[in-house]
Amino acid sequence: NCIIEPRRAYKDRIFTRDVVGWPSVSHLDGELDDLVAAALEEEGFTSDDVPAEAKFVHTGFGHNAVLGLADTVVDAVKAGKISRFFLIGGCDGAEGERSYFTDMAKLAPKDSVILTLACGKFRLMRLQESGFFGDIDGIPRILDMGQCNDSYSAIRVAGALAEAFDTDLNSLPLSFVVSWFEQKAVAVLLTLLHLGIKNIHLGPALPAFATENMMAILQKQ
Numbered sequence: 001n002c003i004i005e006p007r008r009a010y011k012d013r014i015f016t017r018d019v020v021g022w023p024s025v026s027h028l029d030g031e032l033d034d035l036v037a038a039a040l041e042e043e044g045f046t047s048d049d050v051p052a053e054a055k056f057v058h059t060g061f062g063h064n065a066v067l068g069l070a071d072t073v074v075d076a077v078k079a080g081k082i083s084r085f086f087l088i089g090g091c092d093g094a095e096g097e098r099s100y101f102t103d104m105a106k107l108a109p110k111d112s113v114i115l116t117l118a119c120g121k122f123r124l125m126r127l128q129e130s131g132f133f134g135d136i137d138g139i140p141r142i143l144d145m146g147q148c149n150d151s152y153s154a155i156r157v158a159g160a161l162a163e164a165f166d167t168d169l170n171s172l173p174l175s176f177v178v179s180w181f182e183q184k185a186v187a188v189l190l191t192l193l194h195l196g197i198k199n200i201h202l203g204p205a206l207p208a209f210a211t212e213n214m215m216a217i218l219q220k221q
Contacts, residue, residue, distance in 0.1 A: 086114045089148055
């Protein structure tokens with residue numbers, strides 16, 4: 001996947017492999033023996049170690065979990081209780097001044113559902129645990145579908161919704177809000193374009209390779 005400079009406090013507990021690496025971080029060439037051994041050396045924790053005031057959020061809304069509730073979701077849309085879906089696949093990162101994706105989630109209509117695909121979703125999770133987003137007839141307004149690697153799940157869900165409503169992907173009440181950060185995100189964007197998906201918001205800053213001519217073609221087509 002990807003990596004940024006880790007803090008010294010946990011650098012010795014990070015392992016990389018394949019094309020990903022960082023100076024002074026342990027790199028695995030094949031077997032995972034060193035990783036397993038390091039994990040077994042840790043003390044670990046139990047449920048007794050969780051503070052009484054701790055709050056929790058629901059995760060794991062991959063396509064299998066969401067499609068298991070497809071009828072409930074479809075009924076909510078037909079009843080006018082869900083007006084739109086926003087797939088937010090961008091990261092604000094740890095910098096406090098960056099809040100583009102968090103602000104967009106806050107401004108989403110109260111009758112909309114947000115699907116998340118990003119490493120920096122912790123800001124949205126904090127809002128969710130505080131009750132900011134709430135739910136719609138038991139359906140959480142924030143559905144954590146995983147990392148950007150799991151964009152396949154989002155596409156499967158979108159495809160299933162299109163089939164349920166007997167329409168195409170671009171006719172769904174669905175908006176894609178994605179960011180460009182590294183090569184994996186570019187692959188996700190190219191996949192969306194290959195599928196002919198429109199109504200994509202790319203930001204908050206465009207990648208260096210996005211020329212004016214390129215953006216003009218994307219906007220036109």
